Amino acid sequence: MAIKWTIQGCLIYAAMAAYGLAFVSIVWRRHKTGTLVYQTGFMITVVAFIYRWVHVGHVPMQNLFEVFLTMGMLIYPLSVFSRRRLRVGVEPADMLIGIVLLFPAGFVFDAAPQQLPPALQCFLFAPHVAVYVIAYVIMAKATVQAIYQLSRPAGPKGTHLVDYEQATYRMICLGFPLMTLGLIFGSWWGHLAWGDYWGWDPKELWSLASWLVYLAYFHFRYMYGRKHARLNSIWAIAGMAAIMITLLWVNLSRLFGGLHNYAT
Amino acid sequence: MITNIKMKKLVMWVGLLLIVALTALSIVGAFLGTERAKELFNSPALVFFWVAITVLLTGGMLVFGRLRQKAGLLLIHAGCVLVLVGGMYSSQASHQLLREYFGSAGVPHGYMAIFEGQSENRIMAIEQINVMFRNLKKQRRTSPDDQPYLQKLPFRMRLNDFRIEYYENRGKLLIYAQKKPIGQMKALVGEEFDMGPELPRIRILRTFRNFRINIKNGKRQVSDDIGKGENPALEVEISRPDGKTEKKYIFERFPDFNVLGDGQLQMRYVLMPKDYFSDLEVEDGEDGQAGTLKTIEVNKPLHYGGYYFYQSDYDHESGQYTILSVRSDTGLIVVFAGYFLLCAGVFWHFWFRNIIAGRACGPRND
Numbered sequence: 001m002a003i004k005w006t007i008q009g010c011l012i013y014a015a016m017a018a019y020g021l022a023f024v025s026i027v028w029r030r031h032k033t034g035t036l037v038y039q040t041g042f043m044i045t046v047v048a049f050i051y052r053w054v055h056v057g058h059v060p061m062q063n064l065f066e067v068f069l070t071m072g073m074l075i076y077p078l079s080v081f082s083r084r085r086l087r088v089g090v091e092p093a094d095m096l097i098g099i100v101l102l103f104p105a106g107f108v109f110d111a112a113p114q115q116l117p118p119a120l121q122c123f124l125f126a127p128h129v130a131v132y133v134i135a136y137v138i139m140a141k142a143t144v145q146a147i148y149q150l151s152r153p154a155g156p157k158g159t160h161l162v163d164y165e166q167a168t169y170r171m172i173c174l175g176f177p178l179m180t181l182g183l184i185f186g187s188w189w190g191h192l193a194w195g196d197y198w199g200w201d202p203k204e205l206w207s208l209a210s211w212l213v214y215l216a217y218f219h220f221r222y223m224y225g226r227k228h229a230r231l232n233s234i235w236a237i238a239g240m241a242a243i244m245i246t247l248l249w250v251n252l253s254r255l256f257g258g259l260h261n262y263a264t
Numbered sequence: 265m266i267t268n269i270k271m272k273k274l275v276m277w278v279g280l281l282l283i284v285a286l287t288a289l290s291i292v293g294a295f296l297g298t299e300r301a302k303e304l305f306n307s308p309a310l311v312f313f314w315v316a317i318t319v320l321l322t323g324g325m326l327v328f329g330r331l332r333q334k335a336g337l338l339l340i341h342a343g344c345v346l347v348l349v350g351g352m353y354s355s356q357a358s359h360q361l362l363r364e365y366f367g368s369a370g371v372p373h374g375y376m377a378i379f380e381g382q383s384e385n386r387i388m389a390i391e392q393i394n395v396m397f398r399n400l401k402k403q404r405r406t407s408p409d410d411q412p413y414l415q416k417l418p419f420r421m422r423l424n425d426f427r428i429e430y431y432e433n434r435g436k437l438l439i440y441a442q443k444k445p446i447g448q449m450k451a452l453v454g455e456e457f458d459m460g461p462e463l464p465r466i467r468i469l470r471t472f473r474n475f476r477i478n479i480k481n482g483k484r485q486v487s488d489d490i491g492k493g494e495n496p497a498l499e500v501e502i503s504r505p506d507g508k509t510e511k512k513y514i515f516e517r518f519p520d521f522n523v524l525g526d527g528q529l530q531m532r533y534v535l536m537p538k539d540y541f542s543d544l545e546v547e548d549g550e551d552g553q554a555g556t557l558k559t560i561e562v563n564k565p566l567h568y569g570g571y572y573f574y575q576s577d578y579d580h581e582s583g584q585y586t587i588l589s590v591r592s593d594t595g596l597i598v599v600f601a602g603y604f605l606l607c608a609g610v611f612w613h614f615w616f617r618n619i620i621a622g623r624a625c626g627p628r629n630d
Contacts, residue, residue, distance in 0.1 A: 115431050118539045118562035177610040184603045192563045195373070195574040195591040197599060198351070200301040205294040212287040219280045223273070250294070 001107045008055070011048035012106040015041045015072065016099050023095040038095060042076035045102070049073050056113040061129040062120065064251060065109035070130075072102035074137045082141065086174065088167040089156050093144045101137070119193045128185035135178035136243055139214075142171030143240035146233035153229070165229045168236050169221065176214050183211055203250045210242035275320065275327055282317050289313075306356055318348045336613025339605045346602025354595030362594075371414045372592045375576060376421060379585045383422035383547055386413040387590050419555075419569055420547040426578055426586040428494055431536045437498060437514065439466065440530040451498055451533060462505055464529065470499035475515065486513070494583050498533050517581050540575050542586040560588075567593065 003009065018041030025034030048069060052060040060066035075098040082088040105111075116125075148156075149164035156163065162170065186207065191197040198204065217235035226232070289310075293301035304310065321341050325331045331338055352358060359372045374387035377396065388396070388411070396411045435451030439459070449457045449466070457466045475497035476489040486499070496516040503509045514533040539561050546555040546568055558566045566573040576589035 115434060115536050115538075118537060121539065122563040173614045177607075177614050180610045181607060184607055187603065188600075189563075191572075191596075192565065193574075195565065195572055195576075195589045197596070199298060200293060200305060201298050202294040202301075205290040205301060209287050209290040209294070212283055212290065216280060216283045216287065219276065219283060223276050223280070 004106065004111055006111070008048060008051060008111055009106060011044055011051065012069065012072075012102055015044040015048060016102045016106060017041075018044060019095045019098040019102070023092050023099075026092045026095070038076060038079075038091070041095075041098065042073065045069070045073035045076075045098075058116055059126045059130075061126065061133065062114060062116065063109065064248075065105050065111050067129070067133055067247075068101055068105040068109065070133050071137050072098055072105060074134060075101065075141075078137055078141060082171065083161075086167075086170045087160060087162050088141070088145065088170055089161040090144060090148060090167075093148075094141060097137075097140050097144065101140075122189055122192060124185050124189040124192070128182060128189055131178045131185065132182035135175045135182060136247065138171055138175035138178070139240055139243055142168050142175060142236055145171060146236035149233040150230060165226055165232060168233060172214060172217065172236060172239075176218075179211050179214065183207055203246065206242065206246040206250050210239060210246050213239040213242050272327060275324055279320055279324060282313075282320060285313070286317070308357075311352075311357065314348055314352055318345055318352075321345045321348070334613065336609045336617060339609025340613065341609075343602045343604070343606030343609055346598055346605060348602075350595045350598030350600075350602055352595075353598060354592070359592065359594065370417075370570070370592055372594070374414045374590050376573070376588045376590050377585055378421060378423040378542075378588065380423050380426060383420040383545075385417045385420040386411075387415045387417065388413045393587065417569065417571070418548075421573065421588070422545040422547055423586055424543040424545055425541075426543075426583055427541050428578070428583065429538045429541070430496070431538050434536040435471070435496070435498075435516075436534045437466070437468065437500070438532040438534060440532070443530065451535075464505065465503040466531075467501045467503070468498055469501050469511070472497040472499070475513065496533065496535055500531070517583070540578060540586075542575055542588065544573065570594070 004012070018037050022034045022038035022041060025031075025037060049060060052066060052069060056062070056066075061070055075094050079091050079094040083091070145164050145167040149168060152164065155161075156167075161167070186204070187197045190199055190204075213235065217232065217239060220228075220235055221232050224231075289304070293304055296304060321344055325338065325341050325345075331341055354372065356372050359370070363370075371387055375390050375393050376384055376387055377393050378384040392412055392414075399411075433450075433452060436448050437451050437455075437457075438448045439446050439457060441459075441463070446459065447457055449455045449468070451468060451471060453468055453471060455468045459465070472486075472488045473494065473496060474489040474491070475495040476487050478485045478487065498514045500512050500514055501509055502512055512531075514531050516533045516535050541559050541561045543557070543559050544566060545557050546566075548555040548569075556566075556568060560566045560573060560575050562575050565575075570593055572591045572593060574589040574591070575586070577587035579585045
């Protein structure tokens with residue numbers, strides 16, 4: 001773990017501070033201030049993202065530093081979209097998710113710019129990673145809703161918002177098509193780069209496992225509806241656990257050698 | 265007698281159990297590693313599993329009227345069936361069966377090694393390629409024509425040229441003392457590396473894309489040949505602590521040459537490849553006449569005669585041959601048709617039908 005004394009690092013820390021301040025403001029019922037600071041945090045992450053793009057000369061989604069930076073930028077638009085279109089709330093938790101997502105970019109992962117190796121120079125590189133990154137942020141929000149459902153079954157206070165079980169379902173419905181698209185883009189890319197649309201690589205298998213957990217969630221929820229709301233939430237949390245392993249453990253552990261090693 | 269409702273519940277439960285089982289198998293496969301996972305998922309026992317899922321999905325579409333009525337759900341399930349059928353059809357076992365009973369299918373996967381200016385039609389296993397190059401290196405009498413192979417293609421593939429493109433100004437000179445890394449420097453003219461008073465100072469004098477050496481009037485002349493070929497190298501000046509200086513050439517492709525003095529100090533010139541290119545020509549027809557011309561590179565394979573040809577490896581020392589990965593296209597179209605249906609289905613079911621109806625995402629329990 002190291003502090004990044006660079007412009008890039010300072011932008012990330014400023015965004016984290018803004019998200020933290022926004023959280024405190026909302027908790028202290030300063031909603032207007034909180035929203036304004038949250039927006040400021042988002043704008044800083046956009047600047048950090050563009051700065052990185054210009055600095056490395058390609059879409060900044062090559063390694064874990066860039067992926068976490070991108071995810072930290074996506075949390076604000078997702079908060080706004082979820083509240084307005086899906087009636088899913090809990091923005092303070094989103095602010096904390098933003099901090100959690102930016103933390104590895106700020107303190108853990110190496111920010112040294114890297115050239116794209118030949119395999120990554122493909123028109124599918126940006127769409128494949130982008131849809132997964134968006135899907136993962138959505139599923140992170142779904143997981144928070146599921147945790148709320150387990151801890152506060154009464155539901156949110158705002159009358160215009162749906163209850164936590166329904167909120168989890170709506171978020172997963174939003175993210176699942178993107179996870180499917182990510183899996184298919186990856187397979188198509190594998191066909192172009194390695195000649196294998198499916199290579200049984202550990203990363204591929206964990207991605208499939210994550211997708212299957214959400215598939216099982218849909219089938220279970222179809223069978224029992226909201227009768228076993230707690231079990232529905234546990235499925236959703238299990239999906240996030242599989243995503244975290246896919247994103248972090250597979251890339252960082254030597255246990256899973258494979259074609260996706262460069263992602264570290 | 266099983267009622268319709270009980271039957272539906274049973275199908276759903278079996279479906280859920282198969283999804284959970286596939287999740288567990290995927291996790292086990294990830295721990296096993298790529299090769300062993302490939303063996304596991306292609307094993308005879310797993311064939312029953314794949315068939316069971318396919319049958320259940322097809323049966324589900326017949327039993328559940330809802331799956332037929334909802335376009336999105338129908339597309340998702342039909343897409344999964346196609347992916348599974350295509351996957352089984354393109355598998356090693358399926359190729360073996362087709363060869364045994366119909367004599368039609370070729371090998372699902374193999375490699376082809378082609379030297380510049382030569383043509384080849386044999387698909388080999390990677391082990392057979394390795395043996396061939398070992399024999400060629402040892403100058404054994406074994407002719408490459410006598411090498412065992414997996415299959416001969418009905419056309420020949422000619423390699424006109426193989427080349428590597430590197431990132432400009434991204435090379436590095438790595439320095440080792442007694443095989444331990446002690447430092448690195450950018451491979452740019454004028455860069456210097458000082459290792460302290462007891463070790464030599466290194467300075468880069470010149471960079472070469474294609475190093476050539478000529479003897480003229482008994483004198484050695486080095487040049488950067490702008491013609492065909494690649495032989496990246498660096499000219500470095502080594503200033504020893506005793507005041508003596510000498511020039512050395514460090515080659516990207518011959519790391520063994522780069523040992524200094526008594527072998528205490530080694531250097532390695534490393535370049536970052538941007539892409540690899542093989543200029544191929546398909547010789548099809550009775551006279552072996554020239555046909556399709558195509559430059560393949562990473563992510564841009566050639567599709568010809570039921571096979572895909574991929575840039576896989578190359579001659580790391582002199583860049584004189586290329587190794588292509590060759591894959592049969594059997595079943596591929598079925599898999600990709602399945603992907604298309606699956607993708608269309610999930611987006612229609614979870615996103616678009618709700619957007620059109622003006623609803624929030626997935627408001628119903630389906």
